[in-house]
Amino acid sequence: FAAAGGTGVIEITANSGCAWTAASNATWITINSGGSGIGIGAVAYTVAANPTTLARTGTLTVAERTVTITQEALTCTYELMPTSQSFDATGGTGNVEMKTNAATCSWAATSNADWLTITSGGSGSGNGTIRYSVSANNSPNSRRATITGGGQIFSVTQAGITCTYQLSKTSENVPNSGGVVEVNVTSQTSCTWTATSQAIWITITSGATGTGNGPVAFTASPNITTAQRQGTLTIAGQTFTVTQSAPNALSSVSAASYLAAIAPDSIAVIFGTNLATRAEPAGTNPLPTTLAGTSVRIRDSAGTERLASLFFVSATQINYLIPAGLAEGAASVLVTSGDGTLSLGTITLTNVAPGLFAANANGSGIAAGLVLRVKADGSQVYENLAQFDAAQGRFVPLPIDLSNATEQVFLLLFGTGFRNTARLSDVTVQIGGASAEALYAGRQGDLVGLDQLNVRLNRNLMGRGELDVLFSIAGRSANPVRISVK
Template sequence: MRKSIFVRGVVCAIACAIIGAAGIAFAVTAQAQQCTFTPSPAVVEAGHSGGTYTINFTASGSTCNWNISSADDWITVPDTRKGTGTGTIVVTVKPNTGTAARQGRVVLNRQYIWVNQPQRPPCTYRLGQTSKSVPAGGTPGNYDTVLVTASDAKCTWSVGEATPWIQTTPGTKTGSASVRYAIGANSSGSTRTGTIKIAGQTFTVTQEACTCTVSPTSLSFSGNDHNKSVHITTNSADCKWTIDETASWIGIQPPAKSGTGTRYLSVAVQPNRTGTTRSAVVRINNTAVNVIQAADPCTYAVSPASIDHSASSGGTGFSVTTNHQDCPWTVETTASWIGIASNARSGKGNTSVHIQFMENRSTATRSTVIKVRTASVNVTQQGRTTAPATQASGGTDPTSAQVSAGSPSVSRAPAAKASPAAPSCSYSLSKTSQNLGQGDARGSFSVKTDSGCEWKAVANAPWIIIASASSGKGKGTVKFTVEENRGSSPRTGQIAVAGQTFNINQKGQKTGNKEKKRK
């Protein structure tokens, strides 16, 4: 009985001890279980680019101690990781550069606060404009820009190939940025289109063509007009234009046949002396400017229209009158007995022409026509009259003959005595000819006569020019020059002086020399 009671006491004691110990443990666990924390938000939804996020938590008691940590290296907690009671923490989440979403934990005591972060979305790019129209002169201010907006600051993109006439710098850029490009002048007559590859997209540039307008497109000139203006207008200072003249009587001032940009040109025409209206075209790029010029022909008059000269040598002249000072004229005659200086055989405008007669030793009158363009001078030179017959020596003057015997006497007036004859002049030359080469040359000869005897030197060919005085009294010297003989045949001309003839013989060109001169 005693033994049973002892055993029961021991069992009771042990049970009590165990119950007591359990009560102590229960009290401690109960105390620990009383500290709880309620986070807000309970789950952090972070963006793919990361950032800072605030977590507020409420403790179940003001004496509740807490400790915070991060279970993942891409989540950072503050340096102050411990505290008591209700609190606030700020965690930093790094950007998710991977291609998959991820989940991390912030540990508050033994409680997890989950952090969810999605993967980075694909980069997208938007161009501020996808096309641009540029004037023919190119980009204003030397360059232009196009803005690229990236979906993320870390997105990288590149500037790729461009049409050759679009200038840009290829390369890589990050985030949103601008791309510069420059375009030169389009000097062609056609619109052109080019592209630039930017961030995988196409930026299109359209440049207008050079335009060139000409005004007016028709010019009318009177016969004496000299010039009129034409205005070239382009839409760019670099637009090129060229001029093509189709008639030799039209000139452009300034004389350049091409140019650029807007400017005035002067179209000049020569006087129209053709007698008919004439026209031509001046082409500026593809525009035709019609040029029409009325006729204003030259008219010619001579005075006197006829000349009658004695048989003796001598000189005279006539005047040439034109309606314009630029009207050209030439003097033409086929008579070898009329001399005209070579420098008087052609000219322009009003002038006087001197002609020189050689002595007419024939008794016959001779005549010719001198032509001055459309006008004519009729020239006549009288022939020499025969010398009067002289009375035979010892003859009877019929005007003083007596009436026969038995007839009444008739009083007769004595015959008039002839005046004494003027002293006769004789002339001779120091030489009568000279041979010269084919080139320009000069020569001279002397005239011999009495001191009171007059004489004149007249050349019968235009290539012989009297270089000294063409007339004189008494002894003298005649100097002359001859022009180059450009023909292959020799030629002969004369200088007449008071009935004497001086012959000039000039050689012709050799064939080799003639060919060289042509080249």
């Protein structure tokens, strides 16, 4: 019989008049009918359910004969109640009930994760209670583990922690020269984070990803725009704002005329603040492109960038040579000082921008130049146009003597910005309102960027005193300067 038990019938064949009896030798086998009889008959019996996990054998004695009854063992069944439980990240304790169908049904419980620990009731027979503890989850990720007992599974699901992030600072001001910034992230040990830049001029150099506490470093490139700018980074989900100052303003003009128009391959001057960390003149030939750590970069209207050669730098002034070959039109001038400070301005480049140097280096007044006197015998004498007056602290004119009719006298004026003159016929000169003959307008030849204008002096200027010299090329006028004639 199966463990569930059942009923059975034993048929008896005997001669008429022969008496017989039936008896059970096991308490779990009960004779229902046919306990005795005469001749042919039947014995009905019932086999009770087997409550044990062991097979058993019992007998019936029927008509003096033994009938053996065999019954299978009970098959154990197991049930865990409940079948699952959820915990938050802090963890906790709990219990699950083991239900069996027999007191002899043995079982053992095991966990498949070290954070889910069975604290008692790890094994037993029959019904029992399994107690367990759940450790704190320090990860932001949820997790699942199981306890298995009697072939049944009890599931435990635990939520991850809610990560929190804090930055050591949320903003930074950086100079126009740029620089490196570091910000620290504070978070739980297993919390991951990323750092990204939303500005092309801000580059993350380290700490683009991290876990727990860690630093993020980034660089801000120099600001070569004309205005202050802001950019942001997203660090561990937080917004970090970078504010960068605009370059210092500068102005640049022709070093001779102090006019805004400047020609390529001419001498120019920059005025501003913090242009250099110290004053330093050039001491080499060819001229350097860096002095005291300061450099000047020109970007023309075609996008071409070139470094300028430098004559002199100081905190407030730079004398420099506009690079040759730049395109006409608006151009930017970017000064980078030795400490990284940026200054930015614009100039207008034109192929010819005549300017004449003044002896007092202010773009007006007595001209910077020489007088060439050619005598009747062909000998030549150079004379100064000005001399320094210590009492006045400036140069004053030396009158030019035109009284000797046998001599030819020429005015040699120094300037810049007119070496690209196409034709001498485009050059006009007036002295004291009268036209004068221009003999040469072009490179001076000895000094970088310096140009020279040669003019014949007419004797009809004699006795007129201080006179304005007006010089133009194809309608583009230079700054007026003065000479003195006896």
